[in-house]
Amino acid sequence: MTAELSPSTPESSTAPRATLYEASTQYRHWRYSLQQLAHTRAALNTAAVSAIREAFESDEPGSSSNVSFLSADEEHLLVKLYVGKISQLCGHFRFPEEVEATAATYMKRFYLKNTVMDWHPKNVMLTALFLATKTTNHPISLEAYTSHIPKTAPSDVLDLEFLVAQSLGFDFAVWHAHRSLWGLWLDIQSLPDAPLDDLRASYDAALKHVRASRLTDAELVYAPSQIALACLSLASPPLAVAWARSKFPAIPDPPVLAVLEPIKDMILKDGSPPEVEAVREVDRRLKLCKNPEKVVGSTAYTKKKEEAERKADEKRRRKADDIKRAMEDGDPFGSELAGRAVDDDDDDDED
Amino acid sequence: MDAVEKANAERQRRWAKDQKIGEGTYAVVYRGREVATGRKVAIKKIKVGQFKDGLDMSAIREVKYLRELKHQNVIELLDVFSSKTNLNLVLEFLDTDLELVIKDRSLVFLPADIKSWMAMTFRGLEFCHRNFILHRDLKPNNLLIASDGQLKLADFGLARDFADPGYKMTCQVITRWYRPPELLFGCRYYSTAVDIWSVGCIFAELMLRTPYLPGESDMDQLKTTFRALGTPTEEDWPGHTKLPDYVPLGQFPKTPLRDLFTAASADCLNLLSKCLLYEPRRRISAKDALDHPYFFALPYPTHPSKLPKPIPKRTSSLPFEELDGNTEPNSTGPGVKANPPNKLKRKHSDEGMIERSKSIARKLDFSQ
Numbered sequence: 001m002t003a004e005l006s007p008s009t010p011e012s013s014t015a016p017r018a019t020l021y022e023a024s025t026q027y028r029h030w031r032y033s034l035q036q037l038a039h040t041r042a043a044l045n046t047a048a049v050s051a052i053r054e055a056f057e058s059d060e061p062g063s064s065s066n067v068s069f070l071s072a073d074e075e076h077l078l079v080k081l082y083v084g085k086i087s088q089l090c091g092h093f094r095f096p097e098e099v100e101a102t103a104a105t106y107m108k109r110f111y112l113k114n115t116v117m118d119w120h121p122k123n124v125m126l127t128a129l130f131l132a133t134k135t136t137n138h139p140i141s142l143e144a145y146t147s148h149i150p151k152t153a154p155s156d157v158l159d160l161e162f163l164v165a166q167s168l169g170f171d172f173a174v175w176h177a178h179r180s181l182w183g184l185w186l187d188i189q190s191l192p193d194a195p196l197d198d199l200r201a202s203y204d205a206a207l208k209h210v211r212a213s214r215l216t217d218a219e220l221v222y223a224p225s226q227i228a229l230a231c232l233s234l235a236s237p238p239l240a241v242a243w244a245r246s247k248f249p250a251i252p253d254p255p256v257l258a259v260l261e262p263i264k265d266m267i268l269k270d271g272s273p274p275e276v277e278a279v280r281e282v283d284r285r286l287k288l289c290k291n292p293e294k295v296v297g298s299t300a301y302t303k304k305k306e307e308a309e310r311k312a313d314e315k316r317r318r319k320a321d322d323i324k325r326a327m328e329d330g331d332p333f334g335s336e337l338a339g340r341a342v343d344d345d346d347d348d349d350e351d
Numbered sequence: 352m353d354a355v356e357k358a359n360a361e362r363q364r365r366w367a368k369d370q371k372i373g374e375g376t377y378a379v380v381y382r383g384r385e386v387a388t389g390r391k392v393a394i395k396k397i398k399v400g401q402f403k404d405g406l407d408m409s410a411i412r413e414v415k416y417l418r419e420l421k422h423q424n425v426i427e428l429l430d431v432f433s434s435k436t437n438l439n440l441v442l443e444f445l446d447t448d449l450e451l452v453i454k455d456r457s458l459v460f461l462p463a464d465i466k467s468w469m470a471m472t473f474r475g476l477e478f479c480h481r482n483f484i485l486h487r488d489l490k491p492n493n494l495l496i497a498s499d500g501q502l503k504l505a506d507f508g509l510a511r512d513f514a515d516p517g518y519k520m521t522c523q524v525i526t527r528w529y530r531p532p533e534l535l536f537g538c539r540y541y542s543t544a545v546d547i548w549s550v551g552c553i554f555a556e557l558m559l560r561t562p563y564l565p566g567e568s569d570m571d572q573l574k575t576t577f578r579a580l581g582t583p584t585e586e587d588w589p590g591h592t593k594l595p596d597y598v599p600l601g602q603f604p605k606t607p608l609r610d611l612f613t614a615a616s617a618d619c620l621n622l623l624s625k626c627l628l629y630e631p632r633r634r635i636s637a638k639d640a641l642d643h644p645y646f647f648a649l650p651y652p653t654h655p656s657k658l659p660k661p662i663p664k665r666t667s668s669l670p671f672e673e674l675d676g677n678t679e680p681n682s683t684g685p686g687v688k689a690n691p692p693n694k695l696k697r698k699h700s701d702e703g704m705i706e707r708s709k710s711i712a713r714k715l716d717f718s719q
Contacts, residue, residue, distance in 0.1 A: 172415035
């Protein structure tokens with residue numbers, strides 16, 4: 001995981017001038033350059049295709065030759081479609097914006113660690129949203145959640161929860177552009193010569209752009225405050241300039257404004273939901289190329305399950321042997337064992 | 352194996368569990384170590400499978416906030432991994448906690464010692480508040496103490512981000528003896544001031560060596576508070592009679608803090624009184640507290656390594672942290688409740704497996 005591979009940023013609280021944002025997991029683990037993003041996705045896709053090809057072969061030799069796997073771009077398209085659907089679901093449940101934005105972030109982060117050919121974005125989306133209700137402190141019961149979503153059982157959501165949490169590296173806290181925009185909105189109301197009449201309209205328009213930005217990679221590349229200012233600039237360029245000047249009165253052309261153009265381009269270019277027809281085609285192909293190990297009932301799935309069972313059995317047997325030996329030594333409490341490492345998933349305290 | 356599974360397995364291998372040191376309804380705590388370095392750690396295994404709503408809220412809160420907070424006076428979350436359906440939090444290992452220190456009658460506290468603990472508490476809390484996080488369960492046994500004497504805020508199972516003004520929060524937080532009157536009166540809109548009240552109670556407890564406001568019920572908590580600090584007037588605390596659960600509790604006179612805290616310096620009592628102001632908006636902030644003259648006056652705070660500490664037994668007494676979750680296992684949704692104050696959160700067993708197994712087997716539920 002890149003999350004663990006980046007040793008770079010100093011984490012000590014005494015490090016001078018590290019802002020709160022720079023100390024966040026979002027900054028430390030989830031910011032990429034555009035090139036890094038493209039590279040990560042391509043590498044993930046290549047690895048997934050070769051792993052799934054192998055799974056096909058073990059299921060039925062020769063069966064992978066005429067499978068057309070998804071490309072990284074196609075995977076991304078599908079993810080984007082379901083990121084867009086989060087917003088519909090949130091409207092239905094009347095979840096606050098924070099829940100929606102967090103779920104979208106979780107989806108995007110999840111697919112920087114996983115492939116859609118293993119985990120279909122529809123299921124991941126439902127789980128990411130449920131998890132987001134909890135991490136943002138707006139929990140609802142699983143039953144209430146699934147009973148409002150057609151053809152969804154509680155287990156559909158719960159089965160993936162752990163995987164999603166793990167893929168996120170348990171980095172649950174997210175800093176959102178809509179919060180930054182709220183801050184800008186508070187600031188611009190007190191600008192000395194702000195054109196008061198269209199402030200509200202500008203804010204509303206900017207918020208629409210922030211929502212559109214959730215369909216893009218912006219949050220994986222830029223800081224939330226940069227995205228918010230770009231959105232304000234899309235809504236009203238003079239207002240964005242006025243705000244920047246008020247923050248940096250000594251500098252004629254505040255550098256923050258220079259960053260905005262690529263963000264604005266990205267939002268305008270990628271900020272709308274994908275063509276349904278194009279996605280339908282991808283989804284149709286996905287049915288044929290998804291990982292058989294994840295399809296209940298396939299030979300590959302059964303094989304993998306059996307292997308896991310066998311390993312667990314072996315572990316249990318080993319443990320039973322240990323205890324038996326301890327009993328024979330005449331110490332039912334197994335004090336001999338106390339000094340030894342505890343089995344990592346000791347089943348005895350599971351219930 | 353998936354990349355994610357693989358990464359998890361790798362992380363799991365970095366840590367070894369050595370010995371179970373405590374068990375509660377919501378977690379099992381092990382003493383463990385980092386395999387590569389032998390560094391001692393505490394591994395808190397949270398049982399997830401049993402919750403019908405999946406990952407439970409205390410676990411989520413704890414992970415969410417500790418992932419973000421890194422400060423000398425906040426417990427460090429070193430790693431998170433899963434084993435089967437369990438969530439494992441790898442935390443830095445801390446020897447003891449402030450409650451044990453307070454209760455150890457063989458230890459003598461100097462004013463400089465108390466100042467040192469208070470400074471570390473305020474530093475940790477200021478960092479949380481600076482990060483927009485309310486702790487909401489400060490009490491001596493959540494202030495853990497490292498072998499070098501550093502005090503660290505722990506147990507973030509009830510923590511949350513500040514809400515926007517006008518956003519309702521639950522008032523069922525903070526262990527009763529440390530709960531501020533606004534929460535007892537059912538206030539649903541509150542701020543960092545709730546944590547400051549708790550620190551005030553801890554401050555007093557350090558001087559008294561016994562809990563300052565030990566109420567026996569929520570109602571009695573208010574009475575105990577008013578008996579100690581006087582019934583608030585409209586001037587002390589404008590608008591408090593309009594709070595949702597307000598009830599008149601009779602008139603208690605104000606007695607000067609000096610009467611009870613006979614040995615304390617004027618600075619010390621001044622800071623204490625500012626932590627225990629009824630009007631939450633007037634209560635001192637963690638940041639201002641750190642700038643209070645108390646911390647700059649003689650005697651200077653004791654160096655953490657020189658602070659009094661319980662003498663470890665043959666195998667050191669084992670701190671048990673946050674064993675009982677705040678979630679009711681039988682509730683219909685992922686709600687929270689504050690722990691009743693007399694609920695045993697920590698057990699301290701003697702050496703020996705038999706003794707330990709016995710005490711672990713005991714259910715630690717004293718809910719009323």
